[in-house]
Structures are given as structure tokens and as C-alpha cells.
Amino acid sequence: MTLRYVLDENLRGALWQAIQQHNLQGAHVLDATRVGDPPDLPLGTSDPDLLVWAECEGRLLVSLDKKTLLGHLAQHLQAGHHSPGILLVTPGSVVPAVLGYLVLAAHAGDPAD
16 A cells, blocks of 8 residues: 655646656656635635545645644644644755655555654
8 A cells, every 4th residue: 555645735837747747657657636626625724624534534734834833733732633744845855856745655665664
């Protein structure tokens, strides 16, 4: 089983396009969706609701939102929930490097890690 991702609203652009282009190649396809695509995950979804959705769907959240997301994650965990994980993208990161990391993590790692 490979890792599955959900991209936060702030990553709907270049990274999403890179994932789509990568997946067209057919090798090491990424299972990724983004806020605003699933009907039960509309644009504008709050961080707490996004964390619950990611938990239910078993998807790692990929985001740029270091400012508020970590606090929401702490509250989420304190409330007895769990999280498949959060990957914070450093502002200024180049898309090919982020894509490469997502592919490597999804296919070379063990989801239990």
C-alpha cells in the first residue's frame, strides 16, 4: 500500500499540475487529491475539518501552512483523533524537489512509518 495525499488549498497550482504530469507517465503514480475536488472537501474547508477528513480518508496532508496548522494538529490529537501525517512544504521549495520527495515517500517508504 502506498501513501495517499491531500493537497491543502494553498498547493492547488504548480504542485498539482506537476503531480498530474507525473501520473500521466504511468510509473510510480501518486494517489493525490486536493481541497476543493472531493464533494465533501470544498474550497474554504477549515483546518480542523480538513484534519478530520484526512484522518477518515487515511491521507497525509501536504501544506504550506506552518503558521496555524500545527496548533490545529495539536488540538486534533488532544481531542483523541489521530493523523496519518502532515508534510509541510517550505516556502520557496522548487516543485520538482517536492514532487520527487512525494514520490519517494509514497513508494519507497512503509506507510506504517
